Amino acid sequence: xxxxxxxxxxxxxxxxxxxxxxxxxxxxxxxxxxxxxxxxxxxxxxxxxxxxxxxxxxxxxxxxxxxxxxxxxxxxxxxxxxxxxxxxxxxxxxxxxxxxxxxxxxxxxxxxxxxxxxxxxxxxxxxxxxxxxxxxxxxxxxxxxxxxxxxxxxxxxxxxxxxxxxxxxxxxxxxxxxxxxxxxxxxxxxxxxxxxxxxxxxxxxxxxxxxxxxxxxxxxxxxxxxxxxxxxxxxxxxxxxxxxxxxxxxxxxxxxxxxxxxxxxxxxxxxxxxxxxxxxxxxxxxxxxxxxxxxxxxxxxxxxxxxxxxxxxxxxxxxxxxxxxxxxxxxxxxxxxxxxxxxxxxxxxxxxxxxxxxxxxxxxxxxxxxxxxxxxxxxxxxxxxxxxxxxxxxxxxxxxxxxxxxxxxxxxxxxxxxxxxxxxxxxxxxxxxxxxxxxxxxxxxxxxxxxx
Amino acid sequence: xxxxxxxxxxxxxxxxxxxxxxxxxxxxxxxxxxxxxxxxxxxxxxxxxxxxxxxxxxxxxxxxxxxxxxxxxxxxxxxxxxxxxxxxxxxxxxxxxxxxxxxxxxxxxxxxxxxxxxxxxxxxxxxxxxxxxxxxxxxxxxxxxxxxxxxxxxxxxxxxxxxxxxxxxxxxxxxxxxxxxxxxxxxxxxxxxxxxxxxxxxxxxxxxxxxxxxxxxxxxxxxxxxxxxxxxxxxxxxxxxxxxxxxxxxxxxxxxxxxxxxxxxxxxxxxxxxxxxxxxxxxxxxxxxxxxxxxxxxxxxxxxxxxxxxxxxxxxxxxxxxxxxxxxxxxxxxxxxxxxxxxxxxxxxxxxxxxxxxxxxxxxxxxxxxxxxxxxxxxxxxxxxxxxxxxxxxxxxxxxxxxxxxxxxxxxxxxxxxxxxxxxxxxxxxxxxxxxxxxxxxxxxxxxxxxxxxxxxxxxxxxxxxxxxxxxxxxx
Ligand SMILES: [Zn+2]
Numbered sequence: 049x050x051x052x053x054x055x056x057x058x059x060x061x062x063x064x065x066x067x068x069x070x071x072x073x074x075x076x077x078x079x080x081x082x083x084x085x086x087x088x089x090x091x092x093x094x095x096x097x098x099x100x101x102x103x104x105x106x107x108x109x110x111x112x113x114x115x116x117x118x119x120x121x122x123x124x125x126x127x128x129x130x131x132x133x134x135x136x137x138x139x140x141x142x143x144x145x146x147x148x149x150x151x152x153x154x155x156x157x158x159x160x161x162x163x164x165x166x167x168x169x170x171x172x173x174x175x176x177x178x179x180x181x182x183x184x185x186x187x188x189x190x191x192x193x194x195x196x197x198x199x200x201x202x203x204x205x206x207x208x209x210x211x212x213x214x215x216x217x218x219x220x221x222x223x224x225x226x227x228x229x230x231x232x233x234x235x236x237x238x239x240x241x242x243x244x245x246x247x248x249x250x251x252x253x254x255x256x257x258x259x260x261x262x263x264x265x266x267x268x269x270x271x272x273x274x275x276x277x278x279x280x281x282x283x284x285x286x287x288x289x290x291x292x293x294x295x296x297x298x299x300x301x302x303x304x305x306x307x308x309x310x311x312x313x314x315x316x317x318x319x320x321x322x323x324x325x326x327x328x329x330x331x332x333x334x335x336x337x338x339x340x341x342x343x344x345x346x347x348x349x350x351x352x353x354x355x356x357x358x359x360x361x362x363x364x365x366x367x368x369x370x371x372x373x374x375x376x377x378x379x380x381x382x383x384x385x386x387x388x389x390x391x392x393x394x395x396x397x398x399x400x401x402x403x404x405x406x407x408x409x410x411x412x413x414x415x416x417x418x419x420x421x422x423x424x425x426x427x428x429x430x431x432x433x434x435x436x437x438x439x440x441x442x443x444x445x446x447x448x449x450x451x452x453x454x455x456x457x458x459x460x461x462x463x464x465x466x467x468x469x470x471x472x473x474x475x476x477x478x479x480x481x482x483x484x485x486x487x488x489x490x491x492x493x494x495x496x497x498x499x500x
Numbered sequence: 501x502x503x504x505x506x507x508x509x510x511x512x513x514x515x516x517x518x519x520x521x522x523x524x525x526x527x528x529x530x531x532x533x534x535x536x537x538x539x540x541x542x543x544x545x546x547x548x549x550x551x552x553x554x555x556x557x558x559x560x561x562x563x564x565x566x567x568x569x570x571x572x573x574x575x576x577x578x579x580x581x582x583x584x585x586x587x588x589x590x591x592x593x594x595x596x597x598x599x600x601x602x603x604x605x606x607x608x609x610x611x612x613x614x615x616x617x618x619x620x621x622x623x624x625x626x627x628x629x630x631x632x633x634x635x636x637x638x639x640x641x642x643x644x645x646x647x648x649x650x651x652x653x654x655x656x657x658x659x660x661x662x663x664x665x666x667x668x669x670x671x672x673x674x675x676x677x678x679x680x681x682x683x684x685x686x687x688x689x690x691x692x693x694x695x696x697x698x699x700x701x702x703x704x705x706x707x708x709x710x711x712x713x714x715x716x717x718x719x720x721x722x723x724x725x726x727x728x729x730x731x732x733x734x735x736x737x738x739x740x741x742x743x744x745x746x747x748x749x750x751x752x753x754x755x756x757x758x759x760x761x762x763x764x765x766x767x768x769x770x771x772x773x774x775x776x777x778x779x780x781x782x783x784x785x786x787x788x789x790x791x792x793x794x795x796x797x798x799x800x801x802x803x804x805x806x807x808x809x810x811x812x813x814x815x816x817x818x819x820x821x822x823x824x825x826x827x828x829x830x831x832x833x834x835x836x837x838x839x840x841x842x843x844x845x846x847x848x849x850x851x852x853x854x855x856x857x858x859x860x861x862x863x864x865x866x867x868x869x870x871x872x873x874x875x876x877x878x879x880x881x882x883x884x885x886x887x888x889x890x891x892x893x894x895x896x897x898x899x900x901x902x903x904x905x906x907x908x909x910x911x912x913x914x915x916x917x918x919x920x921x922x923x924x925x926x927x928x929x930x931x932x933x934x935x936x937x938x939x940x941x942x943x944x945x946x947x948x949x950x951x952x953x954x955x956x957x958x959x960x961x962x963x964x965x966x967x968x969x970x971x972x973x974x975x976x
Contacts, residue, residue, distance in 0.1 A: 092951075093585065094950070094951045095589065096762070096950045096951075098594055098760070098761050098762050098764070099594060099761065100592075101592050101593060101594040102561070102589045102590075102592045102593055102594060103594045103762050104562070104563070104564065104851050104853075105563045105564065105585050105586060105589045106563075106564040106565070106566065106849075106850070106851045106951065107564065107565035107566065107578075107581045107582065107585055108565075108566045108849045108951075109566065109567055109568075110551070110566070110568060110849055111568070112547075112549075114547075122541075123541070123544065124544050124545075125544065125545040125546075126545065126546045126547070126548075127545075127546075127547040127548070128547065128548035128549075128550070129548060129549055129550045129551055129568045129848075130568060131568050131569050131570060131571075131574070132568065132569050132574070133569065133571070151544065151622055154621065154622045154623040154626070155541055155544055155622065155626060156540075156541050156626065156630075157541075158540070158541050159540055160540065181584070181585050181588065182584070182585075182588035184589075185588065185589045185591075185592050186592075189592060198761060198762070198764040198765040199765040199950070200765065200766075200950035200951065202951065228765065228950075229765060230764060230765045232761075232764065235769075237764070239765075305643075306537075306643055306644040306680060307643040307644055307680040307681075307682035307687035307689075308644065308680060308687070308689070312685055312687070313685055316685075318685065413768070413890065413891055414888045414889060414890070414891070415888065416886045416887055416888045417886055418886050418888075418897065418899055418919060419899075419917055419919075419974035419975055420687075421685065421686055421687060421917075421974060421975075422974060422975035424974070424975060426886070426888050426897045427888055428888065428889075428890040428891070428895065430890075430891055447890050447891070447892075447895070448895075449888075449890070449895045449897060449921070451897065453975065476952060477950065477951035477952045478947065478952045478953070478954060479847075481951075499897075499921065500895045500897070500921055500923070
């Protein structure tokens with residue numbers, strides 16, 4: 049065990065670099081110009097596993113700086129990779145600013161431009177104790193000897209920072225790892241995820257044991273389940289997969305105004321969801337920065353749905369300006385960044401009894417709106433999913449396709465939420481490691497519809 | 501200008517002190533996104549992603565380190581990181597590779613285009629987008645009229661210690677017009693897309709005006725239309741839905757890295773097994789599918805993949821029988837199967853993996869009218885809007901934007917919320933007619949891999965007729 053590769057070193061180096069390049073480019077501004085600057089950076093070791101062996105290892109160090117220039121009522125944003133060399137990066141940003149300025153001259157006025165203001169100063173830093181790069185593979189595979197394990201270890205430092213020409217300054221740096229994995233017995237599989245800021249060998253072993261138990265249950269006789277409607281238990285990870293659809297236009301104020309929201313009926317109070325359902329943005333979990341790319345800081349708690357009633361859509365400042373609404377610190381995409389779903393009262397040990405006869409689903413896969421106007425979603429079951437009879441697991445199922453409206457599944461069909469919740473960390477690694485995650489309980493749903 | 505600025509030879513020499521083979525892939529990509537919505541500018545953004553992937557072969561294991569520091573010292577540091585991590589992991593490698601998986605390659609590629617994108621001004625592009633947005637303003641019910649263009653210029657240069665030197669330069673355009681009509685709680689969207697390796701010739705005012713008005717009128721027609729009926733019937737898919745059908749139910753299941761299990765924890769496995777190649781009857785005898793990186797203007801055309809393998813057209817499925825998978829030289833070595841040149845990475849900071857490129861369904865002999873004429877009771881669907889398939893690529897459900905019923909060989913009324921579902925091999929067995937003229941589409945956002953990567957793919961197809969498919973509509 050050792051501290052991760054240059055942990056404090058990388059964050060401190062990027063902070064000093066960003067301070068210097070931001071100061072220089074801000075000093076280049078002329079009258080009538082306002083500028084917002086964002087930095088994202090990471091130092092990450094990615095190791096991909098297949099059959100409990102290494103398929104690929106990739107070491108990535110990257111710093112990206114974006115400039116958003118407001119000039120005479122026009123808005124232009126440009127970003128680029130930084131080399132890390134101070135002199136050449138300062139020169140590159142000076143050129144980038146000049147090209148923003150040139151381009152603004154040929155653009156139409158931007159009537160929905162959000163004025164640049166000072167939203168304050170914040171610094172949040174979380175350091176961890178990660179495995180040294182040479183220890184990652186032995187540490188992962190040791191506990192998994194004899195397992196057919198596939199997955200990805202991603203560990204290192206992730207950074208987000210922001211400055212603007214009104215003196216605003218935000219900084220967020222965190223040192224974490226995620227081991228997102230699955231284990232196999234032929235075509236039967238179970239999924240797990242071990243994430244944190246300090247690698248602990250016995251925690252990893254316990255995590256893997258839990259997943260092995262799910263895999264072992266699949267040695268029971270396979271059950272043939274025909275399409276139809278069944279009482280269904282979505283374990284926390286599966287419920288998180290389903291609620292992930294809320295990131296896709298459902299809670300966005302702009303999507304609602306532009307006819308793209310599957311939650312139009314909910315937003316216009318034509319309907320409600322189950323009184324059991326309460327969802328908020330909760331930044332106190334600390335997985336992701338509270339500031340957005342404009343440097344606006346969200347409330348620590350923002351209620352979204354309370355007792356089934358829509359309380360707030362996510363409103364960005366730009367949407368607020370265009371539609372005369374009140375902004376609430378949302379990011380430009382107006383999707384939740386720190387979704388927290390309140391627990392219910394169903395005890396984990398009572399889940400199978402409450403389910404009685406029906407389906408127990410650990411994970412869902414490949415969700416998409418199938419009929420957005422009625423908030424209908426289709427997707428698949430994946431990994432450890434079982435047929436349960438009279439409160440006893442009978443055996444694993446073949447994967448099923450389902451197609452169900454969220455107005456039903458989160459409305460009158462929602463029977464209970466569990467009293468235990470789980471954090472589902474964001475494991476996305478498109479472009480860079482993502483931050484954040486959601487916290488959800490498990491959900492018992494009546495008459496969930498399976499179609500194929 | 502950057503090509504010569506990189507001290508690749510000295511950096512490779514440094515790497516060879518510790519590695520059996522070394523490669524260096526420089527990638528510089530500028531992506532410009534412009535969008536107009538309801539006649540107002542919504543987005544004018546550009547990004548430059550630039551850096552080098554340093555790749556080494558140590559103890560039979562390929563490993564990677566990415567850096568944006570292009571100085572000799574920066575490249576040497578990255579090679580040192582790659583060597584150290586690769587040496588530490590090679591004892592657990594999945595396969596013992598050799599430099600055979602990185603053949604020496606030399607050549608240059610430039611996208612087919614009529615007019616260099618650099619010669620197209622910001623004002624010209626903005627004007628086209630505004631023209632489209634205004635052309636969509638045919639009714640107060642058009643609540644969202646959006647026009648966007650993504651313009652990508654990419655340079656990829658690959659150098660290796662065994663003599664590779666390839667330089668490839670791409671001009672890419674991805675234009676989307678989208679009109680949403682809404683009334684009460686109902687809303688319908690219709691869109692048009694123009695995607696491929698094109699230059700400034702893509703920015704033609706008249707086309708933007710015509711397509712803008714068409715999608716707006718069709719969105720209004722959908723708003724007034726009945727729901728698509730739910731029943732088994734014949735299904736005629738137009739090329740802009742065939743693209744998705746090919747992508748999800750042919751392209752992904754044929755990727756050899758999926759078949760080898762690399763993707764099991766993320767995108768998924770495959771119903772196709774190693775022993776299926778040369779035997780599996782994937783669909784009807786009308787089905788002929790190719791991997792074709794040579795098609796001019798298609799989104800994923802190139803001369804070399806990111807391992808330096810020269811890219812050639814290969815037949816994947818012939819007269820309905822599976823012939824070949826989508827696997828790079830690494831996957832070919834692991835599986836013992838033939839493959840294609842498809843080892844591709846999303847950017848400088850990602851290692852290459854098996855990707856789709858251009859996967860095309862070869863034209864048949866029927867005109868569109870003849871295909872319609874062969875249908876007693878059925879539906880014709882245009883343009884994908886919803887997509888979902890299981891992790892083995894069997895059970896799919898797809899939805900389209902726009903459909904028209906076909907009765908007794910003639911096109912009839914417009915219906916909304918058209919969807920269909922099926923199981924891959926059974927569905928392709930129902931292929932009963934293939935058009936003689938193909939159209940080419942593509943997407944910038946095929947997602948896969950750990951760490952994850954989005955990549956550009958192209959799909960050309962004629963309209964295709966499938967018999968007796970489960971079709972259904974939206975909720976009443
Ligand atoms: Zn894809």
